Amino acid sequence: MAPVLPQMSNLARMFQQVNLGAMVRTLGNIQPTDLALIVKSITDRARPKKIPAINGDFYDISDVLTPEERVIQQAVRSYMEQRVRPVIGKYWERGEFPHELVPGFARMIGETFGSRPYAIDALGPTLTGIAAMEMARVDASMYTFFGVHWGLCMGSLYLFGSEEQKQRWMPPLERFEKIGSWALTEPDVGSANRCRAEDHGTARGGRLGHQRARRSGAATRPLPISISFCAHVSDHQVNAFIIERDTPGYSVEKLEGKTALRAVQNANIRLENVHVSEANRLPGVTSFRDVARQLAVARSVVAWAMAGTAMGAYERALDYANKRVQFGRRSLPSSSFKTGWCRCSVMSPRCRACCCGSASYTRAMARSATSAPRWPRPSAASICARR
Amino acid sequence: MTIQAVERGLDFYQLDALLTPEERDVRERVRSFCDEEVLPVINRYWERAEFPFELVPKLAALNLTGGVIKGYGCPGLSAVAVGIATAELSRGDGSLETFLGVTSGLAMGSIYHCGSEEQKQHWLPAMARMEKIGAFGLTEPFVGSDASHIRTTATRVGDRYVLNGAKRWIGNASFADVVVIWAQDSETGKVGGFLVEKGTPGFAATVIEGKIAKRSVLNADITLSNCEIAEANRLPNARSFRDTAVVLKNTRYGVAWEAVGHAMAAFEIAREYTLKREQFGKPIASYQLVQQKLVQMLGDVTAMQFMCWRLCRLLDEDANQVTEGMASLAKQHCAARARQVVALGRELLGGNGILLENHLARHFADMEAVYTYEGTNEINTLVVGREITGIAAFV
Ligand SMILES: Cc1cc2nc3c(=O)[nH]c(=O)nc-3n(C[C@H](O)[C@H](O)[C@H](O)COP(=O)(O)OP(=O)(O)OC[C@H]3O[C@@H](n4cnc5c(N)ncnc54)[C@H](O)[C@@H]3O)c2cc1C
Numbered sequence: 001m002a003p004v005l006p007q008m009s010n011l012a013r014m015f016q017q018v019n020l021g022a023m024v025r026t027l028g029n030i031q032p033t034d035l036a037l038i039v040k041s042i043t044d045r046a047r048p049k050k051i052p053a054i055n056g057d058f059y060d061i062s063d064v065l066t067p068e069e070r071v072i073q074q075a076v077r078s079y080m081e082q083r084v085r086p087v088i089g090k091y092w093e094r095g096e097f098p099h100e101l102v103p104g105f106a107r108m109i110g111e112t113f114g115s116r117p118y119a120i121d122a123l124g125p126t127l128t129g130i131a132a133m134e135m136a137r138v139d140a141s142m143y144t145f146f147g148v149h150w151g152l153c154m155g156s157l158y159l160f161g162s163e164e165q166k167q168r169w170m171p172p173l174e175r176f177e178k179i180g181s182w183a184l185t186e187p188d189v190g191s192a193n194r195c196r197a198e199d200h201g202t203a204r205g206g207r208l209g210h211q212r213a214r215r216s217g218a219a220t221r222p223l224p225i226s227i228s229f230c231a232h233v234s235d236h237q238v239n240a241f242i243i244e245r246d247t248p249g250y251s252v253e254k255l256e257g258k259t260a261l262r263a264v265q266n267a268n269i270r271l272e273n274v275h276v277s278e279a280n281r282l283p284g285v286t287s288f289r290d291v292a293r294q295l296a297v298a299r300s301v302v303a304w305a306m307a308g309t310a311m312g313a314y315e316r317a318l319d320y321a322n323k324r325v326q327f328g329r330r331s332l333p334s335s336s337f338k339t340g341w342c343r344c345s346v347m348s349p350r351c352r353a354c355c356c357g358s359a360s361y362t363r364a365m366a367r368s369a370t371s372a373p374r375w376p377r378p379s380a381a382s383i384c385a386r387r
Numbered sequence: 388m389t390i391q392a393v394e395r396g397l398d399f400y401q402l403d404a405l406l407t408p409e410e411r412d413v414r415e416r417v418r419s420f421c422d423e424e425v426l427p428v429i430n431r432y433w434e435r436a437e438f439p440f441e442l443v444p445k446l447a448a449l450n451l452t453g454g455v456i457k458g459y460g461c462p463g464l465s466a467v468a469v470g471i472a473t474a475e476l477s478r479g480d481g482s483l484e485t486f487l488g489v490t491s492g493l494a495m496g497s498i499y500h501c502g503s504e505e506q507k508q509h510w511l512p513a514m515a516r517m518e519k520i521g522a523f524g525l526t527e528p529f530v531g532s533d534a535s536h537i538r539t540t541a542t543r544v545g546d547r548y549v550l551n552g553a554k555r556w557i558g559n560a561s562f563a564d565v566v567v568i569w570a571q572d573s574e575t576g577k578v579g580g581f582l583v584e585k586g587t588p589g590f591a592a593t594v595i596e597g598k599i600a601k602r603s604v605l606n607a608d609i610t611l612s613n614c615e616i617a618e619a620n621r622l623p624n625a626r627s628f629r630d631t632a633v634v635l636k637n638t639r640y641g642v643a644w645e646a647v648g649h650a651m652a653a654f655e656i657a658r659e660y661t662l663k664r665e666q667f668g669k670p671i672a673s674y675q676l677v678q679q680k681l682v683q684m685l686g687d688v689t690a691m692q693f694m695c696w697r698l699c700r701l702l703d704e705d706a707n708q709v710t711e712g713m714a715s716l717a718k719q720h721c722a723a724r725a726r727q728v729v730a731l732g733r734e735l736l737g738g739n740g741i742l743l744e745n746h747l748a749r750h751f752a753d754m755e756a757v758y759t760y761e762g763t764n765e766i767n768t769l770v771v772g773r774e775i776t777g778i779a780a781f782v
Contacts, residue, residue, distance in 0.1 A: 095434075255742065
């Protein structure tokens with residue numbers, strides 16, 4: 001048998017890195033079983049395995065979509081990857097909103113969501129959820145901006161507005177020429193949704209006083225409008241009003257120093273004797289029950305978004321673990337370390353459960369056409385929020 | 388100790404009774420420094436990711452720097468006192484604590500454990516007064532957890548050493564007067580320690596931007612290109628990575644206490660908030676689910692305090708009886724528990740929990756760094772695992 005000749009250059013490199021005396025001593029003491037393991041691990045390394053493609057949708061939930069719907073999903077994904085991912089980190093750190101993105105984002109939404117008769121209704125709940133998932137997969141602030149403007153503000157108009165109100169406000173909102181926000185929470189009223197802002201009915205319309213609410217989008221250019229929910233003084237019913245930013249008595253102050261969703265602009269609002277014409281009251285809202293109905297719809301989309309955030313985190317973590325080498329594990333990704341591997345494998349089924357939960361919820365919603373199903377509605381959102 | 392501290396849950400089982408007067412004194416000093424000097428200004432620094440240099444003289448005046456080191460102008464505190472001070476400081480602000488931990492524990496600790504008599508005389512007194520600030524450069528861009536295989540090299544040329552390589556994450560490095568650089572000695576292949584002074588040609592540090600934890604401590608990327616230092620700047624008693632590990636073993640308990648401090652702050656803030664905040668017509672503290680969270684937080688805080696106290700007493704009696712595993716267990720366990728405690732606290736504050744002005748958000752974010760540095764959760768787990776099973780499972 002011909003002698004096996006090691007490559008001299010490799011040997012020379014090895015001698016530079018190794019204390020030869022120590023190595024020979026160690027080799028002298030080595031157990032045969034250990035030697036076999038070492039040889040195996042060296043030969044394993046020499047044959048790098050191909051790293052599988054990263055896919056946060058492991059069970060192919062997108063399969064519920066038709067080919068056309070998949071095109072929509074892809075459009076949202078590539079917009080988020082190409083336009084948002086490269087720039088959003090800086091905005092997040094500075095706590096600023098990426099106004100530069102709005103025109104392109106609006107175009108992307110216009111092209112993917114269509115209009116039938118109002119764009120908000122065009123995709124149906126499942127596809128809207130998947131679009132939200134794709135947005136949050138790259139950036140949750142950008143999703144929140146969209147969710148507040150589209151789902152909450154336009155959603156209120158859609159559910160509770162009169163035909164004239166819809167015709168007046170929906171088109172500029174759909175084109176993002178006006179930006180919407182939605183104000184329910186107050187400084188002293190968060191979880192217990194009972195508004196303190198008062199609406200004194202007068203012949204000319206409403207007069208609102210003393211409300212400071214925390215909501216997103218209020219401090220965002222261009223030309224925001226706001227839908228505010230207020231308690232009616234006489235019988236404590238809840239009403240909703242469309243308020244334009246330049247209305248006298250209405251003032252907005254940005255909330256500083258957030259440590260989450262930093263690119264979203266949340267604000268405190270003060271309402272001091274704000275006069276609103278009756279035409280700006282949403283006729284469909286008479287009690288908190290109506291708000292709850294809207295929240296049920298919105299929460300299902302938030303559940304999708306959380307699935308997206310988890311998916312994004314899983315994909316980034318797996319990608320990093322595949323590339324990062326520690327303890328000399330080169331071709332074997334460091335995700336092969338037991339603990340790292342089990343983190344990744346724990347994350348994957350959770351992403352899965354999130355998508356499934358959200359999917360079945362929104363499908364049930366789609367079936368029942370207009371209203372959310374009766375079964376405990378926060379469940380999809382709470383499954384996803386659990387770590 | 389005050390009744391107030393018991394009420395606030397900062398000392399639920401009266402750990403106070405187990406402390407010496409000196410240790411109690413240290414705690415009170417640091418606590419009032421944090422309440423009066425740190426809390427009013429720190430959020431602005433944190434948000435802008437700037438280091439509060441204005442606080443350094445006041446921190447120096449607390450006379451903590453140098454910790455357990457005796458002589459050389461250092462306070463010679465007990466490990467318990469250092470631990471308690473660490474917890475109190477991170478209860479105020481984690482970035483400031485990290486700043487102190489790096490210069491006092493890691494940099495001074497390296498010089499103390501591995502330096503020559505002249506090196507100690509030269510550096511330790513000035514560092515104890517914080518006239519000179521130190522940094523500790525072990526981690527590299529490609530070597531984090533696998534710290535014994537660093538790639539930076541030190542090559543001897545006559546009576547000088549030439550350093551080449553890169554370091555990453557090095558706290559204080561952008562302004563430190565002296566950076567302890569750990570590098571592989573080209574001659575022996577062993578890890579050694581080298582003191583690189585501010586302004587040495589070939590040394591460059593750039594601050595890492597965009598952190599979401601410990602934002603007001605400055606961490607830097609370092610490059611060393613033919614950075615020449617005198618032979619006299621080599622730490623003579625750093626002969627292999629084993630010696631580096633001794634320095635780390637002696638700071639690891641500090642990181643465990645740091646986690647305790649973050650958890651204490653979270654509990655204190657959350658308890659106060661839930662008593663004041665009313666929803667559905669009652670303070671939220673009156674709801675069972677809220678009380679359960681508070682109790683879980685308090686249980687963890689109390690257990691961690693005693694775990695860390697015991698570890699430090701063992702160190703004070705005889706440092707040799709404390710194994711690497713014992714040090715790692717406290718770091719691993721406390722960081723993991725405290726990370727949950729701050730998360731529960733953040734949860735209890737609702738939306739206010741993500742606003743800096745309520746302070747909890749900062750502790751919540753900072754705990755992420757504590758969880759990772761000085762050995763990640765996994766690495767410390769494997770250190771303990773190796774000790775209790777005899778089997779090293781790192782690869
Ligand atoms: C704020 C901050 C300050 C710091 N200050 C300093 C400083 O002053 N000086 C200094 O020298 N360093 C400093 N560090 C660096 C710190 O010590 C490292 O971040 C830490 O050791 C982890 O290394 P890494 O970040 O390279 O992660 P990696 O080692 O790349 O680890 C990434 C992930 O892989 C896992 N992993 C790696 N190996 C294994 C294994 N065998 N089994 C299972 N899981 C594994 C880890 O647990 C982790 O989850 C600082 C870090 C931070 C965040």
